[in-house]
Amino acid sequence: MIRERFTRIGVLCLAVLGSIPAMARADESSIAASSTGVLSGISGADTVWVLLSAALVMLMTPGLAFFYGGLVRRKNVLSILMQCFMMLCVISLQWVFCGYSLAFGPDLVGIIGNLDWVGLKNVGMGPSDYAATIPHTAFVIFQMMFAVITPALIIGAFAERMRFSGFAVFSLLWTTLVYDPVAHWMWGKGGFLGAMGGMGAVDFAGGIVVHINAGMAALAAVIVLGKRKGFPNTISPPHNLPVAVLGAGLLWFGWFGFNAGSALAANHVAVSAFLATHIAGAAAGLVWSILDWLKFGKPTTLGMITGAVAGLAAVTPGAGYVAVSGAIWIGLGSGIICWLSVTALKAKYQYDDSLDAFGVHGVGGIWGTLAVGLWGTKAVNLAGVNGLFYGNPIQLWLQAKAVLFTMVYSFVMSLVLFKAVDFVLGLRVTEHEEAVGLDLTQHREAGYTLLD
Amino acid sequence: MKYIIAVIQPDRLDEVLELLTKKEIHLVTVSNVVGRGRQKGISEVYRSHREAGTLLKKVKLEIAVNDEYLQQAKDAIIQAARTGQTGDGKIFVFDMQDCLRIRTGETGHVAIG
Numbered sequence: 001m002i003r004e005r006f007t008r009i010g011v012l013c014l015a016v017l018g019s020i021p022a023m024a025r026a027d028e029s030s031i032a033a034s035s036t037g038v039l040s041g042i043s044g045a046d047t048v049w050v051l052l053s054a055a056l057v058m059l060m061t062p063g064l065a066f067f068y069g070g071l072v073r074r075k076n077v078l079s080i081l082m083q084c085f086m087m088l089c090v091i092s093l094q095w096v097f098c099g100y101s102l103a104f105g106p107d108l109v110g111i112i113g114n115l116d117w118v119g120l121k122n123v124g125m126g127p128s129d130y131a132a133t134i135p136h137t138a139f140v141i142f143q144m145m146f147a148v149i150t151p152a153l154i155i156g157a158f159a160e161r162m163r164f165s166g167f168a169v170f171s172l173l174w175t176t177l178v179y180d181p182v183a184h185w186m187w188g189k190g191g192f193l194g195a196m197g198g199m200g201a202v203d204f205a206g207g208i209v210v211h212i213n214a215g216m217a218a219l220a221a222v223i224v225l226g227k228r229k230g231f232p233n234t235i236s237p238p239h240n241l242p243v244a245v246l247g248a249g250l251l252w253f254g255w256f257g258f259n260a261g262s263a264l265a266a267n268h269v270a271v272s273a274f275l276a277t278h279i280a281g282a283a284a285g286l287v288w289s290i291l292d293w294l295k296f297g298k299p300t301t302l303g304m305i306t307g308a309v310a311g312l313a314a315v316t317p318g319a320g321y322v323a324v325s326g327a328i329w330i331g332l333g334s335g336i337i338c339w340l341s342v343t344a345l346k347a348k349y350q351y352d353d354s355l356d357a358f359g360v361h362g363v364g365g366i367w368g369t370l371a372v373g374l375w376g377t378k379a380v381n382l383a384g385v386n387g388l389f390y391g392n393p394i395q396l397w398l399q400a401k402a403v404l405f406t407m408v409y410s411f412v413m414s415l416v417l418f419k420a421v422d423f424v425l426g427l428r429v430t431e432h433e434e435a436v437g438l439d440l441t442q443h444r445e446a447g448y449t450l451l452d
Numbered sequence: 453m454k455y456i457i458a459v460i461q462p463d464r465l466d467e468v469l470e471l472l473t474k475k476e477i478h479l480v481t482v483s484n485v486v487g488r489g490r491q492k493g494i495s496e497v498y499r500s501h502r503e504a505g506t507l508l509k510k511v512k513l514e515i516a517v518n519d520e521y522l523q524q525a526k527d528a529i530i531q532a533a534r535t536g537q538t539g540d541g542k543i544f545v546f547d548m549q550d551c552l553r554i555r556t557g558e559t560g561h562v563a564i565g
Contacts, residue, residue, distance in 0.1 A: 237498050296497045306499060343500035356499065 042126075043133040046265040050131070050138045053261020056254045057145035061088055061152050063250025067309070068156050070244030071302075071355050073236050075437025076160045077447040083167055087152040090168065091175050095144040096120050102180035104130065104143065107190025110198065112181050129189050129196075131264040142261060147183070150210045151175050156355030157218030158225050158427075161434050164442040166427040170417055174217060178413045182406055183209045193402045195385075200395075201402035202376070202385050204273065205262035207317025207369040208402055213410045215362015218353060220414035225428055227352035229435070241301055248305035252281055255312045259319035272380045273319035277312060280319075280331035284311025287335025295343070303339075310338035310360045314368030318376060321384035326375030333371065334364045366403055373399035453564065454522045455548040456515040459487065460533040460541040465511050467532035472515070475524045479564060481514040491539030510541065516551055516564050 065084035069077045091099070098118050105113030117123050120140065128136035151171040158167075185193040186209050192198045193208075203209055228235060238244060259277040263270035288307025289299040314334030315327055322330065342359040353359055373396030376387035386392035421427060428434075433441040440446060460468060465482065472480060486507040496503050517525050526543060534540055553563040 232501065237496055237503050292497070292500070296500070296502070298497070300497055300499075302498055303500070339500070347501070 041133065042135060043265070046131075046133040046267075047135065047138055049266040049270065050134050050142050050261060050264055053257035054138075054142040054145050056257025057142070057149065057261065058088070058254075060145075060251050060254030060258065061085070061149045063247050063254055064149065064152055064155075065247065066243050067247030067251055067305075068159060068244075068355050070240040070242070070247060071238040072159050073437070074239040074448060075439055077239065077439065078445055079164070079438035079442055080155060080159060082164070082443055083155050083162075084152045086168060087148050087171060090172055091148045091151060092144055094172060094175055095147050096140070099147055099175060099180050100140050100143065102176065103147070103183035104139075104188050107184075107188060107197075110185070110190055110192030112184050113188055130187075133265055139264065142264075143183075146206055146210060146258075147175060147179055150179050150206075150214050151217075153210070153214035153357055153361050154217045154221060156357030156361075157221040157353050159354040160438065161225060161228050161428055162438075163426055163429050164438075166421050166425045169425060170421045170427070173417050173421070174414060177417065178217065178410055179209070179213060182213050182410065185405070186402070193405060199398060199401070200385075201398045202321060202372060202395075203317045203369060203402070204320040204372075204384075205259045205316045207314070207365045207372075208406050211313045211316060211361040211365025212369065212403060212406050213365075215358045215365055216407050216410035217414035218357035218362060219351075220411055220418055222351045222353050222358070224415065224418040224422060227350075228354065229431065231352040231354075232350060238302065245301060245305055248309055251309060252312060255281070255316075259316055263320055269320045269381050269383075272323075275324055276319045276322055276327035276330075277315055279324055280315030280327045280334070281308045281312040283328050283331025284308060284314065284335035284338070287332055288339050291336070291339045291343075306342070306356065306360060307335045307339070310334045310364040313361050313364035314338075314371070317365070317369040318372040320381050321372050321376040323375070323377055323380050326371070326377070326387075329375060330368055330371045334367050337367050338363050366407070369403050370396065370399050373397070453548040453551060453560070454517050454519060455546040456513070456517065456522075456525055456529075457544040457546070458513040458515070458529050458533070458541065459485065459510050460513065460529070461535070461539065462509055462511045464533040464535075465513075468513065468529055471528035471532045472525065475521070475528050477515065477517060477521055477525050477528070479516050483512045483514075485510050485512045489539065489542070508539070516548060518561060518564055 061084050065081045068084070069080040072080055096119065098115070100120065100123070101115055101117035102113045105115065105117040108114050123136050123140060125135040125137055127133060128139055131139050151174055185191040185198070186201070186203045187194055188196070190197045193201050195202050255277055256274055260270045260274035263273055285304045285308035288310070289304045292303040293299040311331040311334050315330050318326065318330060338360050341363040342356050346353060346359055372385065372387060374387045374389055376385040376395060377390045378384055378386055385395050388396050418427060429438065429441060469480065487510050488507050491508065515525055522545070529543055550559060551563040552559050
């Protein structure tokens with residue numbers, strides 16, 4: 001068993017090493033390209049904004065780690081932080097190795113990119129089809145951070161009971177076989193759902209690609225892994241809410257890069273997306289607090305930050321396409337709908353979506369993506385779309401089709417991948433390990449010591 | 453010599469300490485504890501899920517006194533910690549065999565202070 005495992009790790013290492021010569025070639029080609037002067041047309045301001053946005057989005061993954069980490073029990077806090085950080089390490093390498101090429105490389109029949117850009121071969125410092133005023137490599141960096149945080153979002157569904165090895169292998173496979181294709185469908189040139197040669201659905205910063213995608217995988221995880229022991233009645237409350245609030249704050253901060261950065265330029269669309277993002281998060285946090293207040297007699301801190309994250313997730317697909325009035329409606333709607341999904345839906349069906357990855361990101365993403373078909377307006381972005389309320393009802397139908405396609409594909413593929421990894425490696429820790437906690441059993445560390 | 457363990461409501465701690473000081477009882481060890489008695493737990497709400505707590509947060513005081521201070525210590529704790537509600541806490545009193553001051557090596561009576 002152990003030897004088998006080492007063989008597998010060895011094969012993986014060889015595969016990664018094999019791609020290094022390809023990367024070296026990529027370096028040479030990009031240097032050659034820049035010396036012939038293709039750098040003209042690159043805007044310094046746009047490049048700065050996209051690079052800073054990439055750094056902001058990178059910070060969202062540690063932010064998510066603290067958001068989730070504060071919500072689990074003391075004995076599992078490190079497992080959450082570790083899983084999130086491991087996504088930074090693993091998916092970043094996957095991205096330059098093959099992820100970027102699969103998602104954004106030259107199109108293969110509308111469903112996936114080909115392997116021409118493996119190891120970032122043929123990806124230079126000049127402009128690209130995706131952004132005319134920044135180096136192609138800046139776009140690669142920016143998109144890499146999206147690929148990192150998406151599988152990390154799923155962690156919320158299987159928190160406190162997943163084996164680390166199963167998690168790492170699943171996440172790598174999921175990113176390659178689910179995230180990369182779906183990113184290609186929506187955002188890749190020639191992708192069959194999107195606006196660059198596809199059917200014309202739009203997703204400004206990842207409502208479909210990131211939130212629905214991760215949300216449906218979360219639902220699949222819950223079904224395959226089952227409930228934590230003791231759920232729902234004897235699970236202890238969040239062990240450190242202040243840490244969760246810090247994490248939510250970092251997420252909100254990073255979301256400006258996520259959404260406003262998705263304009264890929266320092267322009268009016270970025271400004272509009274920044275405002276829409278902030279307002280929707282604020283509206284949803286407020287609404288969730290009020291609903292808690294009405295139903296349970298007190299406004300809760302956890303409710304407020306959950307609402308804010310739901311609003312930020314919901315406005316993601318429309319940030320650069322809706323006016324501030326649309327953003328308010330999206331925020332209010334997501335506050336109500338996600339609150340209902342967490343309060344009523346989860347309570348009714350008793351599924352253990354431990355940290356509400358589906359209830360917040362999946363449901364928020366679905367609402368927000370459909371909402372672009374309602375409140376989208378070319379008044380804020382000529383490259384955008386008009387929605388139902390701006391005289392173009394067909395957009396709502398296009399959005400709905402894209403949502404359905406992604407929901408079905410992500411759910412089915414995630415289910416298959418979870419089952420496959422479960423069969424080969426095993427997904428769930430033993431009952432004893434679950435009781436002792438993942439920090440000690442998966443990482444042989446403790447988050448907090450009793451003395452010193 | 454007596455050893456007193458008192459479990460009280462956390463929000464009564466400051467008043468209890470103040471009264472003990474007034475009665476010249478200085479030797480106190482305080483810890484945060486959880487426990488249960490006849491008082492039912494208060495419920496907390498996390499993401500709309502109401503958790504009925506089975507253990508409650510309390511503060512535990514450990515006090516060593518010479519016999520002549522026992523009554524005053526008990527009076528101080530009762531006076532400051534009593535609200536009349538269920539959950540005010542308990543006082544347990546033990547006979548104490550010895551006490552030793554680590555710095556000087558003094559034992560018994562004089563070591564408490």
